[in-house]
Amino acid sequence: MDVSHILNSLNDAQRQAVTADSGNLLVLAGAGSGKTRVLVHRIAWLIQMEGIAPAGILAVTFTNKSASEMRGRIETLLGHPIGGMWVGTFHGLAHRLLRAHWQEAGLSEKFQILDSDDQLRLIKRLLQTLELDEGKWPAKQCQWFINQQKDEGLRSTHLEHYGDDYNRTMLTLYQAYEQACDRTGMVDFGELLLRAHELWLKNPGLLDYYQHRFTEILVDEFQDTNAIQYAWLRVLAGKRGHITVVGDDDQSIYGWRGARIENIQQFTQDFAPATLIKLEQNYRSTSTILKAANKLISNNAGRLGKELWTDGTEGEPISVYGAFNEQDEARFIVDQIEQWVRKGRRRDDCVILYRSNAQSRELEEAMLRVGMPYRIYGGFRFYERLEIRNAMAYLRLVANRDDDAAFERVINLPVRGIGNATLENLRTIAREQRVSVWQAAQRAVAHGMLGARAAQNVGGFMNLINQLEEYSAEHELHLVMDYIIKQSGLIQHHEKEGGEKANSRLENLEELVNAAKAYTMEANGNNGEPTNAERLAGFIDKAALDAGDAQADAHEDAVQMMTLHSAKGLEFPLVFIAGVEEGLFPHKMSGDSLEGLEEERRLCYVGITRAMEKLYLCHAESRRLHGEENFSRPSRFIREIPAELRQEVRMKGQVSRATSWQGGIAAQAMGAPDSNNGLRLGQRVRHPSFGEGVVLSCEGNGNNARIQINFDAVGGKWLVAAYARLEAL
DNA sequence: AGTCCCCCCATTTTT
DNA sequence: TGGGGGGACT
Secondary structure, three states: OOOHHHHOOOOHHHHHHHHOOOOEEEEEEOOOOOHHHHHHHHHHHHHHOOOOOHHHEEEEEOOHHHHHHHHHHHHHHHOOOOOOOEEEEHHHHHHHHHHHOOOOOOOOOOOEEEOHHHHHHHHHHHHHHOOOOOOOOOHHHHHHHHHHHHHOOOOHHHOOOOOOHHHHHHHHHHHHHHHHHHHHOEEEHHHHHHHHHHHHHHOHHHHHHHHHHOOEEEEOOHHHOEHHHHHHHHHHHOOOOEEEEEEOHHHOOOHHHOEOHHHHHOHHHHOOOEEEEEEOEOOOOOHHHHHHHHHHHOOOOOOOOOOOEOOOOOOOOEEEEEEEEHHHHHHHHHHHHHHHHHOOOOHHHEEEEEOOHHHHHHHHHHHHHHOOOEEEOOOOOHHHOHHHHHHHHHHHHHHOOOOHHHHHHHOOOOOOOOOHHHHHHHHHHHHHHOOOHHHHHHHHHHOOOOOHHHHHHHHHHHHHHHHHHHHHHHOOHHHHHHHHHHHOOHHHHHHHHOHHHHHHHHHHHHHHHHHHHHHHHHHHHHOOOOOHHHHHHHHHHHHHHOOOOOOOOOOOOOEEEEEOHHHOOOOEEEEEEOOOEOEEOOEOOOOOOHHHHHHHHHHHHHHHOOEEEEEEEEEEEEEEEOOEEEEOOEOHHHHOOOHHHEEEEOOOOOOOOOHHHOOHHHHHHOOOOOOOOOOOOOOEEEEOOOEEEEEEEEEOOHHHOEEEEEEOOOEEEEEEHHHOOOEEO
């Protein structure tokens, strides 16, 4: 068989990885080394050369985006649809299993996915029911606790029944939460994985079937797997299964949400015998950028070890700009991008990366000031938007009356005179009779347990839902969606809000109708002819599992802005990393533990390796944070890059921010207006005891003048100009 | 039921 | 500094 189309475009290491004997394989794939390509080509190799049936292959990713990208690339390479192959996210695959085996998994046939927002709402309600003080036990923290347990594979029954107040409270809550989910057939994200794992353990026959079916398992971004994902894979692979994992321990940046870097570090032992292949040739960056990245990451301990190289050019040195403050930093970056654009390059090719979202504001303002188009990644995605969630809640109730989360969301939205007292009544009934709130409402209305008005309003709402269901039985999904947003009164509700916001909400609702239509076509293509009810349920699952895109309009040539985390996997010719300062990056919340610091360093490694041609690292002497001025030193990460690869960008003599920042003022304060030996803002100075620093600002005049200096060694200080004995450098 | 005000908080994000 | 959430007030 001709395999040239699979192997031709590959380098030696890639080819080795693609053609490695069927068995356990760890591909340690550096940034920009062709990781996805190897995965895709290996799948093609297994099918076309090893004779593995597509249905024998399971490919796992973390995000829907990479799953669909992989699916597309496999189909392109094979030249035909993937057939029986399973390609999806951990959660998507777990969901698929649970839908197929809901009985064995101990679930209701109509179980629904509880996303984070509904999960949080449920926890808040439980805290109230349990009469726990929400000040002492913030719902967010409780949610965090529960998810953390599930990520570790722990149910409430696994936890100790003693311990301190915190442990006992969390245990009580966790138990109540599990009961509430079971009662209403809700499955949260962690539960999908946990149940799927338990499904293996509790049903040996089923496990055996899947172990024989999936003889080849491939996992992307393996360094991001958490304990339960790892356990799930391990059980499935069993003693016989062959597993190929691809990842990069140096790009493990999600430890804080349960990812275990140990999983990749110990793979070759845990899955022995296993082959290790390193992909170190980089096709993205200049050698300068790669050297910097290599050197930086070499400060981490316990690495599997890997050194990126390129046969490309050396490129420009890495520019380091020390700004006075965050405004200066932003302006500098905008300046550089303007120059780039003037040279005929695209704004699309530029990205500004930052450690925390709060940093985006200043940058945005600088962009707006000069009218430069930009796009910020992050924020709410389509199915996370309020209006979409509201509309989807109606659809969910149509599919499943016992969906308490959906019920609570829309029972009084738009307002239909059902107040908190009525709702509390219903909740109590539901709890006491161990039924869903919908069922409680039915009983309450039937037995006259509510006031006349409340009963009428609740009855009206239930009629509406029933009516929607009747309609849905006989109409296409997108028509149902359209009917819902009109009949429910959601349109009027959002219209009332007025303004630009209302417009965009209404547009989104229309878009939801389109999304439903698109889903129908997609579903019809995949599974023959699903019934209306099946399509409806499928659409609801899709919305929960795949929140959709953050932004729809991507046509304008605009500068990209995003956090370092969300930049993983992307590449840009021109990269700026802003706020490379101690306390911000590495962030002070992570800096006190070695693991935290090393993860920050990996994050920096990720940032650097995004750059193809040119990299700027920026830091500011002073930065306004939470309303107050902070002084910080350049990040240690800058120093960890060899000096010969860096180039300091000289600070400009003047900062044109506000008048108080005009250069001459410091000199004036020194009693030497217009002097050319005087100090200006940004000037480097030496103090006999504090050492070297930079002039930041000054106040007052004559003998009372005070100068603010950010010293390298001791940080920000105000000094009386007359006594400061400063020496200009 | 809706608005307003005050207080508190403040990495990183996918499913 | 600013946003979000919760409580109190109209």
